Amino acid sequence: MVLCTRGQQSTIHENHLHNSERGRTNSTSTTNVGSIRHRPERLPEIERNRRCFRGKKKKDKEKKRCLEQQINTNKNEEEETKSGYIDKRTPAQMAFDKMQEKRQMERILNKAEKTHKRRVEDFNRHLDSLTEHYDIPKVSWTK
Known part of the structure; x- marks a missing residue:
């Protein structure tokens, strides 16, 4: 520009x-x-850091090694995120989700083993076992 x-x-x-x-x-x-x-072109951060460390003493070489290790770890982290999803949940959260799935599967299996006819019969039996106190009274304005 x-x-x-x-x-x-x-x-x-x-x-x-x-x-x-x-x-x-x-x-x-x-x-x-x-x-x-x-405007001068901006160099990538890695290249700027490498140029800063050229021709320095041992301390600078150690800093350079540390920097390269950080770069390598950053690349490894990027590869891990590209390859698949990293699960950041705690062990308690994982156990909770596992139990939720297990209970949901049990509910599905229980519902699947009964037919509609069987469910209606069980419901009628339940209603018969209740006392008359729970019956709905007939309301009539004329009688």
Whole structure:
């Protein structure tokens, strides 16, 4: 991206500048022609760190080794996340989920072993065993 300094001729790239950069340009002045300022490219973090450690003493070499180990561990962690899901639950949470699944399977099997006819018969037997206190009284306004 090309940035213009104050008093410099506006360029084709001015349309693509951000608002904060646009305020630094002077698009009305076409007489002053100056040098174009380029931003230095940012190196990746790994490369910047490697350049910092070139030609240093033993302490710096140890720092470099530590940095490379951190880079390797970061790469390994990225590979693990790409390869599959990492389970971050506690053992208690895992046991709870396992019991929930087990109970749900038992409920499903219990419901599956009875037919609708069998369930209705069991419900009627249950209603017969109740006392008349639970019967719904007949309400009539005319009788």
